[in-house]
Amino acid sequence: RWxxxxxxxxxxxxxxxxxxxxxxxxxxxxxHKSQGLYLLTTGIPDQETDTISAYVAxxxxxxxxxxxxxxxxxxxxxxxxxxIPACYATPRETASAFKEIVQAASGRFHWxxxxxxxxxxxxxxxxxxxxxxxxYSQKCAFLxxxxxxxx
Numbered sequence: 001r002w003x004x005x006x007x008x009x010x011x012x013x014x015x016x017x018x019x020x021x022x023x024x025x026x027x028x029x030x031x032h033k034s035q036g037l038y039l040l041t042t043g044i045p046d047q048e049t050d051t052i053s054a055y056v057a058x059x060x061x062x063x064x065x066x067x068x069x070x071x072x073x074x075x076x077x078x079x080x081x082x083x084i085p086a087c088y089a090t091p092r093e094t095a096s097a098f099k100e101i102v103q104a105a106s107g108r109f110h111w112x113x114x115x116x117x118x119x120x121x122x123x124x125x126x127x128x129x130x131x132x133x134x135x136y137s138q139k140c141a142f143l144x145x146x147x148x149x150x151x
Contacts, residue, residue, distance in 0.1 A: 014045030014052060018067075022059045036066045036107070041098075042074060044089040049097040053104035060105045067105035069098045073113040095119065 021037055045052060056067055073091040089097070095111050095118070102109040108121040117123065 013047075014039075015047050015055065018052070018055070018059070022065070035064065036068055039067065039069045039098075040072070041069065042072050044094040044097055045101075046088075049100050052101050056101055057104040060107075065105070066107040067102060068107040069102050069109050071095055071098055071109070071111045073111065073118070 018037075059065065060067060071094060073094075091113075095109075098111075099109050102121075109119065110121065111117070111119040
């Protein structure tokens, strides 16, 4: 219930929030095998992607810490909840920046909007596994058919 009382607020100062999360908020981080940070965002950070990626790689490298990003792209203008899209980058540029940052943190990237899912590392992995299973199944079927013909 407490989540329902929360209001959307904040800034685009990604580095400040990330530093706080990594350096202050991860109490007892040495006691946990792995931890993850989830960034829910609608726009591009105000710092350079290279700077953020370097910090994330260093911060996450010493720990089993992963940064995952969920990017929500809103339609042009302001949506019904009053969220204003980032004016400094296109949705594609924003997605590219976060994909680079997530790769530095060995995390996962998910990009969705009102129309559905645009890109998701999890869905890509699932589709890849399904393709591998399909190829394996086809090879097995070919092998079984080959053995039947020899008999």
